[in-house]
Amino acid sequence: MKIKTLPILFIIIFVIMFFLFFKGLQNSNIYTPQTNNEKDIPSFKAKMFDIDNEINSEEIFKNNKFYLMNIWASWCLPCRDEHIFLMKLSKQKSVEIIGLNYKDDNKKAKKFLKKLNNPYKIIFSDKDGTIAIEWGAYGIPETFLIYDKKIIKKIIGPINDESFLEIKRLIQ
């Protein structure tokens, strides 16, 4: 029997279409408004935490890699909970963790880091809380994942198992 190419071609096309539609069904179609995502990060000038030096934010986020900006304070109890995750993340090469020390006492903050170790590459201090407001933070702790000067993920509240895995997935 002669093999007919046309019917086979049609069958292949329709099978492919079927699978594309089938996969399409599995995607979630409830579009979440992307207000927070992909926003340019606000630029700011702030005092460094350990040295008496002002630094411009643009100098820090300039590289083509992932940054995790974490807003924390020594008086904040949930920050202690998430610290273990930050320590784990600080061992990842693909991400740099930047801390924003929020309305905190310098001495107490240093004590906090001494006790629990320091996951941060750079720490800014935000004595009056204005920088956190500019970033649109609701409270602390709050964490922003930044890539190419854009906020690609915002975690409100402490990092937990779920958000930790998501960050790990995103930076891979």
Next chain:
Amino acid sequence: MASLIGLYSLIFGLCFSFLIILFSVKNYRHKNTFDNKIIYLTFLQLFFVVLSFLGLIASFVNSDFSNETVFNHSHTTKPLFYKISGTWGNHEGSLLLWLLVLTLFIFLFLLKSKKQAKQYRILTLLFQQIIIIGFFIFIIKTSNPFNYIFPVPNEGLGLNPILQDPALAIHPPILYLGYVGSSIIFSSTLAATTLNYISKDWAKHIKLWVLGSWIFLTLGILLGSIWAYYELGWGGFWFWDPVENVSLMPWLALTTLLHCILILEKRLVLTSWVVVLSISTFTLSMCGTFLVRSGILNSVHTFANDPERGIFILIFLFCLIFLSLFIFFFFHKVKNKDTDNIFWLSKETSILINNWFMMYFLTVVLIGTVYPIFLEVISSEKISVGPPFYNKLIVPFLIPFLLVMAIGPNLKWIKSDLKNKIYLLIFLIISFLLSVLIIKKLNVNFLINTILVTSAFYLFFITSRDFFIKKLRNLSQNIAHFGFSLLILSILFNNIFSTEIITNLKIGETFENEKFKINFENIEQKDEQNFKAIIGKFNIENLDGNVEILRPELRIYNQPNIVTSEAAIKTNLLKDRFMTMNIIQNQDYFNIRYQIKPFMIWIWFSVLLIGLGGTMSLFKIRYED
């Protein structure tokens, strides 16, 4: 009680499907004449589906909130009219309506096809029963309209206010008559292909169904478009929304099919076209159902997102596609080498050319609709395809399309010549000059607009001339083509001449530009049965000192609690004035959108003309019978 009757009727209806199949197969094998028992069985099936549908309507009218569908989509304060139309204003009820039309049409088909061969009738019935069973199972398994909830709620959740509208109350039934009518064409074509039954007589017999579904589909799309125009408040009539596209695609296929059937009636050519188009019309309708019901698209029409439903329709749809592919490739025989016998200058050629254009338009719409879905699957990238895509790809090709549409009907069947055809050229020159005169003064792209308007005018003049020359001969076709030229002209002028302003106004403020002044005089409140209305009063003073009053409305519905904006529209023969008003949060200002849209009414009117052409053709067939 009514729900219970509805549910059991539905199950009975499904049982009848199996009985019908049993009797049909028996009849097909053993007897030479058609067994009339089958018609009775089909009637009983129809009866049970009608009963089920009435059961659902009764539940809606009585506001029986123990029924989940009623609870989700109705409310005691809703006017009776919308309680009834709410029956098909939701996923479950609309599927039941779909099933109702399916069973009604196969019953009518059996009554209307008494002159046809027994085997052909039975095979059509069998194919149709496959579709019917598919829908029965789909309804009972995934979208049962008679789900019981306990404890019984006191009050329902209400019908989405934008669906509480007269045009939308009749839009689904009419559209379904068109969609489902195409299922008869599908089944009968498959039957005819299997039996090698395609002939001129068959074409004559199926033409009735093609025309019927085509008319309903046209009117259904028109109603949806009118609804979108005044209810959605965007001031347009076609948005290239995926859901509009899925109704346009079967329409394009069906229109092409209609023209192929016209040829087939005269001579036995283009049979492959007919088979492929019949199959694609129905599969495109089903594909539309899939896209709308599965939640794969996001649109005003999408009902509840339920992947289970999507998977069911998807599998069902592709079963039908593979079944028809199988039948087409294994049974379809080309009777004589079609295209070889077609002379280049003839009515057939012109229809064939425009068929290819129609297929092109169909492909563009299809790609624009499904490509974003496929792309998202492959690359998880989200794109949206909007009007610019369609305009760029479709509009330029309308030019040759319109020209062929004008010339074609003036050629003869089989073989034509160019004797006495000088008027074709004269009209072209006249149309061109006229368009140059019109377009020259305007600040739009000269070349493309002039050529477009020229070709539309050309069709307009040629068809107008035909009214006088041909008088009653081919009147139906002429009206439809005339309507189409009017449609394109109105759309073109509507695009070229429309103006729009968007501004924020407080009560008492005035907006002014060189053409008109808008004064926001006051607002008043009114309480209606199921909504509160805030009505703004705007005085619009034109250059000539004429003052007009427009009263756009905001409606705050109580159940569900939704604010809708009702456009104020003043229509006359030349233009529509269209105004919508929206609240700006926490401010005294209202957002006002005022548009002057020329020739709006002509767009509606011309589509009606197109439909009228089809209807006249339908009566001509009946008359000839």
